[in-house]
Amino acid sequence: MAPSAITPPHTHAVQQASELTAAAxxxxxxxxxxxxxRKPNGVExxxxxxxxxxxxxxxxxxxxxxxxxxxxxxxxxxxxxxHMVTAVWKATTGWExxxxxxxxNLSLAPTAxxxxxxxxxxxGMKMYRGYDGKLRLFRPDCNAKRMLMxxxxxxxxxxxxxxxxxxxxxxxxxxxxxxxxxSRAGECLYLRPSMIGSAGALGxxxxxxxxxxxxATFMPKLEQPKGLRLLASTEGIRAWPxxxxxxxxxxxxGPTLMxxxxxxxxxxxxxxxxxxxxxxxxxASNLLVVWKTxxxxxxxxxxxxxxxxxxxxxxxxxxLQLAHERLANGSTGLEPIEIxxxxxxxxxxxxxxxxxxxxxxxxxxxAFFVAPVCAIGYRETDLDIPMKRGDSGEYAHAIKTxxxxxxxxxEQHGWGVIVEEKEEL
Amino acid sequence: MAPSAITPPHTHAVQQASELTAAAxxxxxxxxxxxxxRKPNGVExxxxxxxxxxxxxxxxxxxxxxxxxxxxxxxxxxxxxxHMVTAVWKATTGWExxxxxxxxNLSLAPTAxxxxxxxxxxxGMKMYRGYDGKLRLFRPDCNAKRMLMxxxxxxxxxxxxxxxxxxxxxxxxxxxxxxxxxSRAGECLYLRPSMIGSAGALGxxxxxxxxxxxxATFMPKLEQPKGLRLLASTEGIRAWPxxxxxxxxxxxxGPTLMxxxxxxxxxxxxxxxxxxxxxxxxxASNLLVVWKTxxxxxxxxxxxxxxxxxxxxxxxxxxLQLAHERLANGSTGLEPIEIxxxxxxxxxxxxxxxxxxxxxxxxxxxAFFVAPVCAIGYRETDLDIPMKRGDSGEYAHAIKTxxxxxxxxxEQHGWGVIVEEKEEL
Numbered sequence: 001m002a003p004s005a006i007t008p009p010h011t012h013a014v015q016q017a018s019e020l021t022a023a024a025x026x027x028x029x030x031x032x033x034x035x036x037x038r039k040p041n042g043v044e045x046x047x048x049x050x051x052x053x054x055x056x057x058x059x060x061x062x063x064x065x066x067x068x069x070x071x072x073x074x075x076x077x078x079x080x081x082x083h084m085v086t087a088v089w090k091a092t093t094g095w096e097x098x099x100x101x102x103x104x105n106l107s108l109a110p111t112a113x114x115x116x117x118x119x120x121x122x123x124g125m126k127m128y129r130g131y132d133g134k135l136r137l138f139r140p141d142c143n144a145k146r147m148l149m150x151x152x153x154x155x156x157x158x159x160x161x162x163x164x165x166x167x168x169x170x171x172x173x174x175x176x177x178x179x180x181x182x183s184r185a186g187e188c189l190y191l192r193p194s195m196i197g198s199a200g201a202l203g204x205x206x207x208x209x210x211x212x213x214x215x216a217t218f219m220p221k222l223e224q225p226k227g228l229r230l231l232a233s234t235e236g237i238r239a240w241p242x243x244x245x246x247x248x249x250x251x252x253x254g255p256t257l258m259x260x261x262x263x264x265x266x267x268x269x270x271x272x273x274x275x276x277x278x279x280x281x282x283x284a285s286n287l288l289v290v291w292k293t294x295x296x297x298x299x300x301x302x303x304x305x306x307x308x309x310x311x312x313x314x315x316x317x318x319x320l321q322l323a324h325e326r327l328a329n330g331s332t333g334l335e336p337i338e339i340x341x342x343x344x345x346x347x348x349x350x351x352x353x354x355x356x357x358x359x360x361x362x363x364x365x366x367a368f369f370v371a372p373v374c375a376i377g378y379r380e381t382d383l384d385i386p387m388k389r390g391d392s393g394e395y396a397h398a399i400k401t402x403x404x405x406x407x408x409x410x411e412q413h414g415w416g417v418i419v420e421e422k423e424e425l
Numbered sequence: 426m427a428p429s430a431i432t433p434p435h436t437h438a439v440q441q442a443s444e445l446t447a448a449a450x451x452x453x454x455x456x457x458x459x460x461x462x463r464k465p466n467g468v469e470x471x472x473x474x475x476x477x478x479x480x481x482x483x484x485x486x487x488x489x490x491x492x493x494x495x496x497x498x499x500x501x502x503x504x505x506x507x508h509m510v511t512a513v514w515k516a517t518t519g520w521e522x523x524x525x526x527x528x529x530n531l532s533l534a535p536t537a538x539x540x541x542x543x544x545x546x547x548x549g550m551k552m553y554r555g556y557d558g559k560l561r562l563f564r565p566d567c568n569a570k571r572m573l574m575x576x577x578x579x580x581x582x583x584x585x586x587x588x589x590x591x592x593x594x595x596x597x598x599x600x601x602x603x604x605x606x607x608s609r610a611g612e613c614l615y616l617r618p619s620m621i622g623s624a625g626a627l628g629x630x631x632x633x634x635x636x637x638x639x640x641a642t643f644m645p646k647l648e649q650p651k652g653l654r655l656l657a658s659t660e661g662i663r664a665w666p667x668x669x670x671x672x673x674x675x676x677x678x679g680p681t682l683m684x685x686x687x688x689x690x691x692x693x694x695x696x697x698x699x700x701x702x703x704x705x706x707x708x709a710s711n712l713l714v715v716w717k718t719x720x721x722x723x724x725x726x727x728x729x730x731x732x733x734x735x736x737x738x739x740x741x742x743x744x745l746q747l748a749h750e751r752l753a754n755g756s757t758g759l760e761p762i763e764i765x766x767x768x769x770x771x772x773x774x775x776x777x778x779x780x781x782x783x784x785x786x787x788x789x790x791x792a793f794f795v796a797p798v799c800a801i802g803y804r805e806t807d808l809d810i811p812m813k814r815g816d817s818g819e820y821a822h823a824i825k826t827x828x829x830x831x832x833x834x835x836e837q838h839g840w841g842v843i844v845e846e847k848e849e850l
Contacts, residue, residue, distance in 0.1 A: 024661075024683060024684075024687065025683075028683070076626055077536070077626045077627040077628040078534070078536050078625045078626045078627070080535070080536065084535060103535070105532040105533055105534055105535070106532070106533050106534075106535055106537075106540075107530040107531070107532055108530055108531050108533060109503070109530055109531075110505070110509060110528070110530070110531055110619070110638055110640045111502070111503050111505065111617075111640065111642065112531075113679075114539070114540060114675075115531075115539060115545055115619060115621050115675075116545065116547050116617070116619060116675055116678070117675050117678035117679045117682070118543035118545065118674075118675030118676045118678060118679040118680070119679040119682070120540055120541065120543065120679070122541050152683075153680070153683065154679050154680065154682070154683075155679065155682035155683050155686065190627065192536075192541070192627060194535070194540060194541060196540050197679070200503045201501055201502045201503045202502040202503070202615065202617060202642055202644065203501075203502040203644075203645075204678055204681075204682070204685070204708075204709055204792075205682065205685070205686075206682050206686055213535055215535045215536065217536065217627055219627065219628075220628075236449075236667045236668065236669075237665060237666070237667035237668055240662060240665035240668065241662075242661045242662040243661065243662060243665065243680070244661075244680045249543075249679065249680065250539075250540075250541055250542050250543030250675070250676070250679075251543045251675070251676035251677075251679055251680050252676075253541070253542035253543060253629055254538075254542045254543040254544040254545070254579045254580065254622075254674065254675075254676055255543070255578070255579065255668070255669045255674065255676050256629075257542070257544070257579070257580035257629070257630065257631050258449060258450075258453070258577075258578065258579075258580050259449075260629070260630070261580065261630075261631060262449065283629075284629055367629075
């Protein structure tokens with residue numbers, strides 16, 4: 001009996017696996033939502049919920065020096081601010097009171113789950129010092145909710161995302177004034193909420209203890225003035241239906257480093273991850289292309305979320321929302337554009353380039369922000385992607401400008417959440 | 426233009442990705458092999474190699490008490506022995522002198538790569554106290570070589586596997602006499618060599634610092650007297666072509682915990698991971714089935730290594746080697762059996778059960794050892810797997826007995842590596 005004769009059709013099995021994983025995460029999220037409610041049916045929950053109002057603040061006694069802009073330490077992405085938030089969860093008691101305390105090393109048992117089984121997830125955000133002097137986070141609610149989803153997928157404990165958001169605001173309020181002062185309008189710091197399985201136990205099981213921490217660091221500017229050069233992946237696949245590509249878990253990152261290094265050695269900045277020939281993500285960012293269809297329709301195209309392969313990027317989501325609001329009807333002077341979330345292939349991209357229909361392409365994410373793409377290496381040749389403005393396409397430029405205006409307070413917008421700063425510290 | 430019209434055939438793309446990933450790992454391993462050679466062409470390497478002869482030994486001043494057999498602490502898989510091996514690698518200088526030092530927590534920057542990007546890999550081994558009083562490791566060379574492969578896949582530094590093996594032997598030699606004394610013949614301790622990206626830097630890149638550590642712990646016995654109950658995965662997939670299922674990296678474990686928990690809630694011990702309907706691994710173990718083909722041929726069947734989906738298990742490899750030597754020709758009194766490594770599907774397994782052709786099935790790995798399977802949940806029903814001896818099938822029993830005899834010194838065999846113990850400590 002040939003095995004292939006009874007193998008179910010690939011696409012069917014894949015679809016099923018994807019739906020079931022997504023459904024399982026959704027189910028657990030619903031359970032979490034009910035369990036973190038303070039008093040479901042008037043009954044106190046048995047496990048203590050994450051509660052930002054219990055935050056214990058211990059001020060550093062050894063404040064660090066803020067590096068000058070352009071200082072070499074910034075390129076190392078390791079200079080953190082004076083404080084960090086930590087919160088410990090135990091399976092028997094729930095969340096302990098979170099702490100805002102001096103930045104310092106974590107002490108972990110060599111048997112800690114996160115060191116062996118990648119029970120870890122994180123978020124990437126930035127705090128922005130506005131031109132109006134105010135300090136903002138950009139849609140922190142989106143990051144907090146995604147962190148809960150990622151934690152659920154990797155079997156770490158749940159929490160109320162609003163409480164996590166308050167903890168993010170707390171560290172920004174305390175360290176923002178010194179580390180991102182008003183004199184640095186237009187600059188940003190990177191905020192990294194993380195959760196790790198910190199239980200010391202080598203059994204392959206959901207950790208019985210977890211540690212949430214939030215740190216703030218300098219990050220080097222990742223923009224490429226001449227455009228990003230992407231190498232379409234031939235060395236591996238980042239994510240798969242029924243897997244975990246949609247979650248911001250450590251397991252999506254380490255395994256990509258080998259291919260990224262190979263791409264760098266060949267002169268590319270990032271890998272363009274393909275799956276079955278379909279375009280999924282660019283490095284750790286989402287990719288959007290602007291092309292004309294053969295019928296002449298101008299389209300902004302990006303991979304969809306429903307098959308759970310790619311990350312539901314906050315920047316991606318914001319780009320699409322702004323495009324719907326401001327680009328679809330042509331009110332901004334740019335030619336009206338149709339916004340399409342669908343599976344598309346690298347062959348389609350190559351055809352659009354070869355037939356002169358490609359208009360522009362750009363990656364977007366918190367780290368790379370909106371990064372115009374100038375070339376995609378594919379099948380041993382470079383496909384040149386137009387950048388009509390020299391350093392960017394017109395659509396990427398418009399969207400990037402709108403986002404910068406929101407982030408840095410030139411446009412007052414609900415996405416820019418102003419942080420009340422604790423100047424007295 | 427319909428995207429599906431130009432999507433390359435799935436199997437072709439997958440095959441290509443798989444081959445290229447494997448080739449990339451092989452290439453990097455070859456580079457490592459030449460770079461760790463002490464004096465290639467008579468020239469000292471620029472980066473210091475891992476060198477067990479430089480081991481610095483610091484004896485604990487606070488020795489711990491060895492728990493009684495059956496003590497509750499053993500079930501936590503967190504009781505380690507008095508010492509641990511650590512060795513730090515830096516991108517600029519290579520490997521520092523390894524240390525054998527008192528067991529204790531690791532101090533890690535909150536920005537450490539392993540806490541965010543799953544830059545981590547490990548090995549699972551055991552030390553065995555023989556019935557002849559001797560202490561043995563089982564094929565430690567296999568684990569050391571696999572650890573190098575895993576480290577390479579996850580962008581951690583290379584080393585000479587023989588040096589790692591010497592470090593494994595060093596901790597066993599020092600802690601074995603006390604923690605696995607001669608009075609405990611027939612018992613074992615678990616040995617966990619690990620490597621983590623310990624560089625504090627949030628950029629998504631290969632870590633510039635890594636820490637190797639080796640610890641020894643008690644592990645609870647995982648054997649199920651009535652047989653393992655497996656649940657064929659419908660919630661997700663473990664690994665995919667072009668991914669990293671073949672490497673013992675953390676990223677293969679954390680993402681499986683959600684499905685494992687669901688399986689446990691439904692009364693199963695482990696998940697049987699399928700990919701496209703094909704049987705791949707059982708929990709974190711390999712699976713072997715014994716069946717009769719419709720033509721009446723008795724076969725021992727297990728998934729192959731060449732598509733790089735499953736782990737190249739040391740127990741799996743040993744089982745297959747013993748089966749070839751001792752079972753293929755029927756010299757041991759059991760019916761001769763054909764040994765087959767090929768892709769096979771869950772439908773084939775179900776058919777064999779339904780048609781009365783299934784003889785037995787067992788999982789094998791270091792943690793579960795040789796674990797007979799009594800049932801597989803598949804499509805809402807349990808497929809009963811025969812266990813002819815009550816607690817095992819005949820083939821699993823024979824193989825398990827041979828392995829135990831080698832591990833515990835009843836049979837002198839090259840796979841059982843005797844450790845010279847440092848009784849004076």
